[in-house]
Amino acid sequence: MKTFYITTAIDYVNGSPHLGHAYEKVLTDVIARFRRMMGDQVYFLTGVDEHGQKVQQSARKRGIEPQQFVDEVSQEFRALCTKLDISNDDFIRTTEERHKQVVRQVLQQLFDKGEIYKAEYKGFYSTRQEQFLQDKDRNPDGSWPELYGEVTEITETNYFFKLRSYQDWLIDFLKANESFVFPRYRQKQVLEFLSEPLNDLCISRPRERLEWGIPLPFDDGFVTYVWFDALLTYYSAVVDRPGLWPADFHVIGKDILVPPHAVYWPIMLKAAGIEPPKSLLAHGWWSINGAKMSKSTGNFVEPGEFVDTYGVDALRYFMIREMSVGQDSDFSLNQFLARYNGELANNLGNLVNRTLNMTNRFSAGIIPAAATDGAPEEALRALWTKTREEVIPLCEGFQFHIALERTFAFITATNAYIELRAPWKLGKSATPEDAALLKTSLATMAEALRLGAALLTAVMPSTVRKINGVLGHEAGAVWSDELAWGARLTGRTVAATAILFPKPTT
Numbered sequence: 001m002k003t004f005y006i007t008t009a010i011d012y013v014n015g016s017p018h019l020g021h022a023y024e025k026v027l028t029d030v031i032a033r034f035r036r037m038m039g040d041q042v043y044f045l046t047g048v049d050e051h052g053q054k055v056q057q058s059a060r061k062r063g064i065e066p067q068q069f070v071d072e073v074s075q076e077f078r079a080l081c082t083k084l085d086i087s088n089d090d091f092i093r094t095t096e097e098r099h100k101q102v103v104r105q106v107l108q109q110l111f112d113k114g115e116i117y118k119a120e121y122k123g124f125y126s127t128r129q130e131q132f133l134q135d136k137d138r139n140p141d142g143s144w145p146e147l148y149g150e151v152t153e154i155t156e157t158n159y160f161f162k163l164r165s166y167q168d169w170l171i172d173f174l175k176a177n178e179s180f181v182f183p184r185y186r187q188k189q190v191l192e193f194l195s196e197p198l199n200d201l202c203i204s205r206p207r208e209r210l211e212w213g214i215p216l217p218f219d220d221g222f223v224t225y226v227w228f229d230a231l232l233t234y235y236s237a238v239v240d241r242p243g244l245w246p247a248d249f250h251v252i253g254k255d256i257l258v259p260p261h262a263v264y265w266p267i268m269l270k271a272a273g274i275e276p277p278k279s280l281l282a283h284g285w286w287s288i289n290g291a292k293m294s295k296s297t298g299n300f301v302e303p304g305e306f307v308d309t310y311g312v313d314a315l316r317y318f319m320i321r322e323m324s325v326g327q328d329s330d331f332s333l334n335q336f337l338a339r340y341n342g343e344l345a346n347n348l349g350n351l352v353n354r355t356l357n358m359t360n361r362f363s364a365g366i367i368p369a370a371a372t373d374g375a376p377e378e379a380l381r382a383l384w385t386k387t388r389e390e391v392i393p394l395c396e397g398f399q400f401h402i403a404l405e406r407t408f409a410f411i412t413a414t415n416a417y418i419e420l421r422a423p424w425k426l427g428k429s430a431t432p433e434d435a436a437l438l439k440t441s442l443a444t445m446a447e448a449l450r451l452g453a454a455l456l457t458a459v460m461p462s463t464v465r466k467i468n469g470v471l472g473h474e475a476g477a478v479w480s481d482e483l484a485w486g487a488r489l490t491g492r493t494v495a496a497t498a499i500l501f502p503k504p505t506t
């Protein structure tokens, strides 16, 4: 069995989880579930980034110790994973000993090899980004971009990692691995960044400025720079699990591709003699109502509350259907409700209701065997074959939004098939031809529903379980076997009713 190791970024715990965190977890979960369905042995890691200045400051603001603070906030991130039906195998925290041990080992090894040196640095520093800045980071008018917050000039002795000496290696690596970054156009951004000489990376912060971090193993007057610490979780989480490294995908947002994931991370690994990851997937960003999400202005969606109101699969579906992986999208309640009502309730939900109603009304709740075969059945089966053949490669290429669009086109076609056959009329007719057609239409709609639902498994796992449940069907262990059009449901008893997407109460 092929192993497939996939991670999300690890989230800062200086605030509560938001929609961006939720999206990344859901996207990664959809990929993980899809790979499992395709037969891979998947290992899925997520977690939290607990060290650094931002966390220390947030804890101070609350008047508590950083450890107590991260213990509390990490729980919210863990709870979010449960709430979003995320199928992660592990949840790592950077404050865990298993992780800190690996960070110390890697640092010591790089120090011993002469890859890390001590030097005095004078320059500009952004506390908000926990990053040293250079003149090229300035706006054309000389000011600092807003994202850096307050920028101060400091002189400090620190430890530096020899990033520059790996610049040529990284350029060659990227040229030899053209699909290292998905989407591909983002790989060009990495090469652009590398067209200028790299500076060595400052990997320490003096204790007097920052307490909350992993002390350097060779000088405990300093703690480790938060990114050097955080990136290593991907490796530390699986160091005792042979066969998983290198990771198949790190799923991250576009903001943390260059330089941390596409430059620091492969170079850190190369210098430490560890294989680089196979690929990075950089997704876009959500805005809300056309503006940047922000708790202070109220332009914010609390993902847990949203799930309480609309259901987990409605949120999962919306995010995956709306966003083309790699590009930005906007979240608005109107757009959400348009898809909720139009696609989930009135299309998929309606198909479920009709199938149950008709089967109960005209066949005592038992799905009959098809008795005839006509052009409408043939057309629907042909559409199924085409849909199935398209959807799998689309999912393999992370084009989930198009895969969902195709799947829903098949569901729409199934509803149209029902309109055409009009079982409610056939059920009132006394002719044997109509009785045969009635059986055929009931069998066909149930089978089409089962198949359409099978294609939704990775995105809406609990809804698909419910649909199978009301059809009296238990999905088998091998997903591809579920995708064959057959008479799988003949003789099954359907449920009386099912409410999958209730009218929202708010």
Ligand code: MSP
Residues within 6 Å of the ligand: 009, 010, 011, 012, 013, 019, 020, 021, 023, 024, 049, 230, 231, 232, 251, 252, 253, 254, 255, 256, 284, 285, 286, 287, 293
């Ligand atoms: N802690 C670092 C990552 C370290 S990985 C070794 C970090 N944390 S974060 O909490 O700021 O962001 C976590 C992830 O959420 C990132 O991949 C980021 O791109 C993503 N998102 C944050 N805001 C987002 C949106 N508005 N939309 C989509 N994803 C966004 O960066």
